[in-house]
Amino acid sequence: MNKRIRIFTFMLYNYGAILQAYALQHYLRTLHKYDVQIVNFETKIQSESIRIFRKYSSNFIVNFLILCLSLWRYPQLKRKQKRVFNFKKNCLSLTKEFFSTEEEVLNNPPQADIYISGSDQVFNPNNNLYWRVYYLGFPKNNSLKIAYAPSFGISQFTSEMEKRLAPYIKDFDLLSCREKEGAQFLSKITQSDVPVVIDPVFLLSSGEWEKIAVLPDQKGYIFIYDLNGGQSLVDIARQIKQKTGLKIICLTLKVQRFYPVDKQIYDCGPREFIGYIRQAEYVVTDSFHGTAFSIIFKKKFYTYVALNHMSSRIYTLLESLNLKDRIIENKKVQEFCFEDQSLPDYARKLNEIISESKTFLQKI
Template sequence: MKKTGIITIHSDLNYGAALQAYALNQILRIKGYDSQIINYIKIPNHPRVYPFPKNIAYKLMNMPRLYRYRKFLKSSVTAKEWHSVDELMNGFNEPFDILISGSDQVWNPTCGGLIDKLNPVYYLAFANKNKYKKVAYASSLGSYKFNEEEKPYIKKWLGEYEHLSTRETTGSEHLKEILGTEVKVVLDPTLLLNEGEWMKAAAPVRIKDKYILVYYIDEISECVEYARKIADKTGWKVAMMTNTARRFPGVDINIPFCGPAQFLWLFTNARYVVTNSFHGTAFAVNFNKDFISVIKRNSPQRAQTLLNNVGLPERLLTDISQINRLGDHVDFTQANIKLEALRKDSINYLINAIEN
């Protein structure tokens, strides 16, 4: 049995990061590989900094969420931890056959934990190319473009890979310009698992009411406004995951300090989903939930690409008046066929990259 090691962003308290890491590792295990996530604990990109004694209060409040994240990934990560770039770069000698740089924005320097510098860890630069086969699965740049100083490092590090793929067409085209080689576009790992496979990792949340789930990134009020429109029509409650015990105006049910397992349960049991997150959109599509994807104006490409690929572009709204043009329910018949074809193609790429 081949042993695969995944390097990805998994230690941040971010639902998308944790869920994509779990998904890639899990699909490899389902396909028969002995797979683990290399437990590199990077510096958070945007750590919250509070003065004393607020910093103590924040840490205490955040402990339940931290515990839930660590519990969710405990069986997926290596027991050994690495806490710095130097630890990995100096003498990595773990018993893996294949190393995979996983998804999320691992190739975006603004997300790598080194303050806008390239983090060589996420390009597998710590691994001897003569000992480890290197593969990229959906490794993303986000909207980042490498500058002239960075390009020689990109050519060197990615030149040691035997198979390259990324998550967005724009990233694929940018890398092709630098490397002179094709870079395949594949699905985000969260879409490689179906709802039944995801539910094995879910944990229940106590909610007795029918609810519309709000999952937001940054812009809260716009998502809540959309959800209230649906609530006024249906009589359902507006529920929202938050990192505070304080209830946001317009929200009926506040659900604080959830981990990824609770996130999954809330999605599968929601009557409706309103989100401006790519991963929120991805789970709504994957779980066949009636949903609205509110455009994230600073980075709409990922949600647009996904919805175009599965034939549901009308679910991405740029103005609240557009709600009136939507039907009461989403017809997922064709979307499921298209998603399954994309899933099969992406898994085939992954297995072929490992085996050939």
């Protein structure tokens, strides 16, 4: 009988969350033929995140204006929603059990031989209302508890956090982390070495990602993926455009923004997201996974640090590959001077890190 692996990860409707979940499940299935499913845990907050018409602000006027713009952009937003749902339905294998509250999971977890928590910010103790689920806060009985590439999303840890999280962390059989600060925090609690491993999207090759990508008609453009960077990302891209003449395509989540770009899109699903990066000449983003796929496809890219307190995973990844010069610090866009330079050859180092990460998973 194949071992049953159940993965606890964020079921948020954003590209990074969905694609890292797909990658870990796909890798474990193809490598070991395990019975691998993602725990079907979706909270009210997560369900709300995919709704087109929802409350964006407590300010009535602001909320009304955003809702009007959502109506105007409705065809694109509806296509995105459909593409995300289809990817989740066709590409992710979920448990039959549906859980919508923390108590449901903790009181009656799905049966498994191995539980894996990860990746994404499942260990973030500040932004995660359901942290006990992702710290696998239920009796493991004869099963194993593994943490693969969980992200804390923070770089500063308090004694209060340590006291609250230590009992859960010590119940894991194998621990790893995506950031070096997080790994050091886990090592301090467990008094043992905790390795830094790479995000699950790197477990699959560029060729494997190309198989599921939907490529756009365009080719050779500057692609912006905007989470929180906003106009700063556009300013970087426009400087590149001035010297290259390439068009700018911007994927943003902000329906209220009208950026001075050649094309602004809202209808990407996970497959289309991969495709736009695959076909780009340059990528400008403040997203970790936008950066990750740029590296996978060997694209020239610049990563803007929009939120300092949530940038640890970006620094860890790019420092490990000698790519720190691709980072543009928060509020330092005016210091950016574009030069069309080739990236250093990071393939060997990246392959070493991926190999070490796969070795960790072999310990299962």
